Amino acid sequence: xxxxxGRYDFEMKSxxxxxxxxxxxxxKGARQVRSTGRIPANxxxxxxxxxxxxxxxxxxxxxxxKAHSEIILVDLTIAGDARxxxxxxxxxxxxxxxxxxxxxxxxxxxxxxxxxxxxxxVETTGECAGVKAGGTLExxxxxxxxxxxPKDLPENILVDVTSLEVSKxxxxxxxxxxxxxxxxxxxxxxxxxxxxPVTAEAEAAPAAGAEASKQPEMIKEKKxxxxxxxxxxxxxxxxx
Numbered sequence: 001x002x003x004x005x006g007r008y009d010f011e012m013k014s015x016x017x018x019x020x021x022x023x024x025x026x027x028k029g030a031r032q033v034r035s036t037g038r039i040p041a042n043x044x045x046x047x048x049x050x051x052x053x054x055x056x057x058x059x060x061x062x063x064x065x066k067a068h069s070e071i072i073l074v075d076l077t078i079a080g081d082a083r084x085x086x087x088x089x090x091x092x093x094x095x096x097x098x099x100x101x102x103x104x105x106x107x108x109x110x111x112x113x114x115x116x117x118x119x120x121x122v123e124t125t126g127e128c129a130g131v132k133a134g135g136t137l138e139x140x141x142x143x144x145x146x147x148x149x150p151k152d153l154p155e156n157i158l159v160d161v162t163s164l165e166v167s168k169x170x171x172x173x174x175x176x177x178x179x180x181x182x183x184x185x186x187x188x189x190x191x192x193x194x195x196x197p198v199t200a201e202a203e204a205a206p207a208a209g210a211e212a213s214k215q216p217e218m219i220k221e222k223k224x225x226x227x228x229x230x231x232x233x234x235x236x237x238x239x240x
Contacts, residue, residue: 012153014073014087015063019043021081022052030104039102043076043088045109053078057102069155071120076107087112087150110150117184119143120154122191126162130194135166141191144172145184152180161192169193 022040024032030040033054044050053076063074072090088107096103110116121143128137144157159175173187 012071012073012150012155014075014150015066017055017063017074017076018059019053019055019076019078021078022054025052034103039105041105041107043086043107043109045088047111048083048109053107055105060102060105069121071118071153071155073110073150073153074107089116089118089150112150115147115149116153117145117147118153119145121156123156123158124161124192125158126160128161128164128194130164130166130168133166134197135194136197137161137164138193138195139191140169140193141172141189144175144191146177146181147184148181152178154178154181157183159192161194164192164194166194167196 019041020038022029022033024030024040033040034057037057038054039057039060041053041055042050043053064072074088074090076086076088078084078086086107086109088109090105091108092104092106093102094104095101122139122141124137124139128135131137146154146157148154154177157175157177159170161170164170169190170192171187172183172185172189172191175183175191177183
């Protein structure tokens with residue numbers, strides 16, 4: 001069993017963000033919104049119809065800077081709305097391909113008392129025993145699917161690899177999740193592994209094979225056949 005350490009379950013804290021109802025629609029409307037320093041956005045969820053919003057670009061940039069991971073939980077305050085307060089996850093952020101500016105944001109509304117499923121990154125801590133022995137630490141899975149209430153969602157899953165030896169693996173079932181969090185998936189799936197070091201013989205084998213393939217192929221004479229002698233060849237020419 002993998003040893004669990006304290007730092008590995010940052011609980012996700014919701015960050016405050018102001019939003020406004022958006023009346024401009026379609027592509028032309030989105031350009032108008034951006035010209036005012038705001039970002040077009042949508043919010044959708046199970047309990048209410050999708051709604052067009054806009055958020056201040058500078059405020060959203062500061063919010064992203066405060067977040068500890070790519071998973072961001074926000075407390076949306078929508079000015080003048082019948083439901084002015086919403087809890088939501090930042091579901092998708094579209095960037096301009098050239099300058100990187102945010103073009104659009106999708107929010108997924110969640111309920112405080114309803115469990116949600118998200119993917120969180122896997123991070124490691126500790127000095128791997130197998131790496132000390134010359135092995136290589138391999139991240140087989142970069143993210144894990146977890147399910148929890150919004151307040152319990154972790155920003156990452158941090159796994160201690162101190163005791164991981166060469167040719168050994170850490171499977172999904174070896175990882176103890178934070179309190180209130182369920183890790184989803186096949187428990188036998190490998191998450192992290194330490195590959196054995198490559199020996200000098202193993203490195204030399206491909207090179208030797210490549211060198212052998214460059215050697216010219218020898219044409220062997222068929223059994224029982226001999227190359228014609230010079231005198232025989234001359235005699236044959238005279239007969240003609």
